[in-house]
Amino acid sequence: MKREEVDLAAQSTQRSKGSRLGWLNRWHKKLAWVAGIAVIFWGLTGVLHPIMSALSPKVQPLPAPAALPADLHPVTLHSLQLPAGQIQSARLRMLGEQPAWRIGLQGQASGLWYDAQNGKLLVNADAAEAERLARALVGDMQSPIARITPITEFSRSYPAINKMLPVWRVEFARDDGMVAFVDTEGRRLASLSDQTKRSLMPVFSLLHTWSWASEPVKKVGITLVLGIALLSMLGGLWMYWLRYRMGTLRSEQPRLRRLHRALGLGAGVAGLVITVSGLTHLWLQAAPFQAAKAQPLAQLPDLHHIPPGVAVLTAVNVAGKGYWLVEHAKKELQGNTPVSAHQHHASIAPSQLPDYLDAHGQPQPGLAQIHAMQLVRQLAPHDATVQNASVSKVSLISQFGGEYGFFQKRLPVYRVDLALPDQPSWYVEPATGTFSTRVDNADRFEGYLFANLHKWHWLDGLGKTSRDVILAGFAAVNVLLAVMGLCLLRRAKGRAGGRAGGRASR
Structure with missing residues (x-):
């Protein structure tokens, strides 16, 4: 009898499995x-x-910016015949073989260049600089340029994923339809495409x-x-x-x-x-966080002395005063091309915080931390939590990697860690005051899942x-x-x- 009961139970279980199997098969x-x-x-x-x-077309690394002449005594910003309007940016650097001022104005696509030695306006210099950058990034010094166009808004040919505005569109007269979008303000690439990429990307999107x-x-x-x-x-x-x-x-x-x-x-x-x-x-x-726009320069600093080994001086305002943010000359410009675009989870060590100089070329200790938090508060003016938060750490990120990948485009940036429960990190560009991204613990968790389960970065050890x-x-x-x-x-x-x-x- 017991054996019959076992057989009946087995048959019942088998029928139950068969019923579930039939239901599953139908659905x-x-x-x-x-x-x-x-x-x-x-x-x-x-x-x-x-x-x-x-x-995708391969991007060539840019040569490092040349150092400014040691004996340079540039004309001051105040002596330049600047047009009416708010100044968004001011940089002193080499333009080819000559030191020059680059001035960015609010609402204007192209920057204005002035000879740093005599103050004369250099006509069409920004377009010429865009061509020079594009040729260096593409690695093509011979092909003719079909057209160079300033871009002031995102479009189907230059979507918002590229993040940077304004930029120059440099179109090469080549069979592959090579087009480079370059930012002359930051001396960098925004996007590079050819006919193959422009044909495949819409299908993917x-x-x-x-x-x-x-x-x-x-x-x-x-x-x-x-x-x-x-x-x-x-x-x-x-x-x-x-x-x-x-x-x-x-x-x-x-x-x-x-x-x-x-x-x-x-x-x-x-x-x-x-x-x-x-x-x-x-x-x-x-x-995406809707940050406020970068503030224009309210104070233009004087400049009476340039220390040796300086490649770029950028005017910044910190606590209501004008200073100079320093970019020193170096052997190699890192992180400006998609070579490191796929180092999403590599451990990138922060760089030393940059120097800030006064008008006489004297370093001003502690200004980097003050400037970084000032920028964060300017970018979130209506967020009381951010306005009242204290800073736990400020780091300079000069390479893509970790949670700050090539997708974000901008380098170098400050990583500003706020002492808040969700441990938010703000990434802001000190030279322009522009917001790049904001990452907290929830973002890190989602990014970790997506990178490892969807894009399989746990296999990075095998090579891309x-x-x-x-x-x-x-x-x-x-x-x-x-x-x-x-x-x-x-x-x-x-x-x-x-x-x-x-x-x-x-």
Whole structure:
């Protein structure tokens, strides 16, 4: 009797598993088309991303800025015939072979250059500097320039992801359609593209990030579609487990079904991880902080002496007074090109804080910390928490890495750590007073998940190329898995239609 009860219990359990398996199979088929198309689109664009990275035009490192002449006695800012309007920036540096003042005015795209030795206006110097920077970054000193255009607002050809305005668009007359966007204020690259990149990037943005959709539509739409794909993946893995427990995984079953099953077991887990991390990024990523605009220069400092070894002097206002922020001449300009763009989680040591000089070239100790916190408060004028917070640490970041990657564009920046419970770090550019980004503990957690689960930076030890190949391989296998599933679904519907037709004919 006991044995009969055991057999009945086993049969009941088997029937229960079979019932669940049938229910799962029906829903797996119902979700198949939406889930399959979603996996195909996101998987293919996921494969496309490392391909775009490999095919992107290579950026050449800029030579380090030359030191100002040791015997230079520049004309003062007050003696220059500056146009009416607020001065946004003032820098003294070399323009080719001559020392010059670069003046940035609010509301104007191009900077004004003056000979530092006699104060004469250098006509069209900013456009000429843009061409020189573009040629150096592209590594092309021979090709003619088709056109040079100042850019003052973001557009489809120069999207907001590039962050910097104003910039110059330098278009080369080349077969590959090379275009460089350069910032003459900070002597750096904003973006570099050719015809291949401009052809592939819209495809990625359209399908992978839904750049065509407004924010509510994007968030809800992506969540719905990826949620269906996620349920389909989970259902497929659950069906495999039930079949394994029931012993119905037979080798004589059709080859396509067995291959679909095997790929689903191996690549499906990777697909789950990528999908969940993508949804997590979509919902946990903080909206960009809307910082106030950088303040114009209210006080223009005098300059009577330049210490040796100085490459650039930038006028700044600290506590209502004018000073000079120093950039010393160095052997190599680091962090200004995408060479370090993928060092997202490398440990980057902060640099020593820069020097601040008075009009006589004398260092002013402690001004870096004061200036850094002043900038943070100016960028968040209506945030009482920031206004009343104390600073736990100020660091100078001169290379991309860690939580401050190439995506942020600007270097060098201050990292200002505030003594608050969520440990926010503000990244601000001291030379321009411009906000770069803000990161707190919630951002760090989300960034860690996204980097390691979606972009697989835990494989960085293998090298970027190897990591990209592995990730793209798993994405491609998931695409193949989706195509095979849709083929099985069509085959099953064809068989069902054939049986129905046979019954009708009888």
